[in-house]
Amino acid sequence: MSQYFSIDGPDVWNPSNGPGTLFTRLAEAFVPLAGGPSGLGVTPGDPGDHPIDGAAFAAFTGALVAEYRATSHPINRALLEGFVVTAAVLARRGGLALPALDGPIASSPRDIPGGGAAGPDRLAELMAEYERAMPV
Template sequence: MSYYFEVSGETVWDPSLRIGKWYLSFAEAAAELVQRPTGLTPSDDDTCTVNVQVFRQFVDGLLECYASTRHPVQHGLMRGVLLTSLVILERGGVVIAPKSEREASLLGEVEIFARSM
C-alpha cells in the first residue's frame, strides 16, 4: 500500500503507507520548530496534497535553520525530513538556489537522495 503526495493532481512521491506517515509526522514536528505551516494536507484516502507555495516557505525555513548552525546532531536530526522535502519540492517544479556553502553542500545531495524515493 502506498501513500501518495500530489502537487496539482500529479503524484510527486509514492512511498509505502508507513514511510508516508513517518514523513508527515516528522514534517509536522519540524514545522512547529521553524514556526511555519507545512503546506501538506493529508486526507483519509492515503493521499497528501502539497500546496507548493506554502511548502516552499516551510522548506526555506528548514534550510535557514539547517544553515544557521554547525551542530552535527541538529544536522543529523533534520537531514531526512529536509532532503525528502527538497525532493518533493523539486518534483513539484521548484528548484531552490543555495544561499550559502552549507546549503549548497546539502542541495548537492538531493539528486542522489531522490533516486531512493
C-alpha cells in the first residue's frame, strides 16, 4: 500500500504507508510552531489520499523553513530538519514559492548562545538528497 500527496491537483509524492503516515502526523505536531494550518487534507473514504492546499502549505512550510534557518539550537534544528526538508521538496514540486529558503535569516526566540543558524546551502544539499528518495 502507498499514499498519495497532491498539491492543488498534481501528485507530488507517492510514499509507502510508513513515511506517508509519519509525515502527516508530524505535520499535525508542527501546526502550533508554524502558527497556522498545514494545508494537508485527507479524502473522505480514502485515508491514503492527501490533497494539499497549496497556499496554506506554502505558508506552513515557509514558517518552518524560517524557524529551521533561524534557530541556533542544535536540538531544535535536528528535530525540524527531516520534516522541513521533505515539506520543502513537496512545495517545490508543487510549484510553490518559499521565500524563506533563500531570504535573509532572522533570529529565533529558541536560540542558544554560541550556536549558528542553518544556511540555505544545507537545505539545498538535503533537498537534492531527499528528492532522489521521494517517488512521485
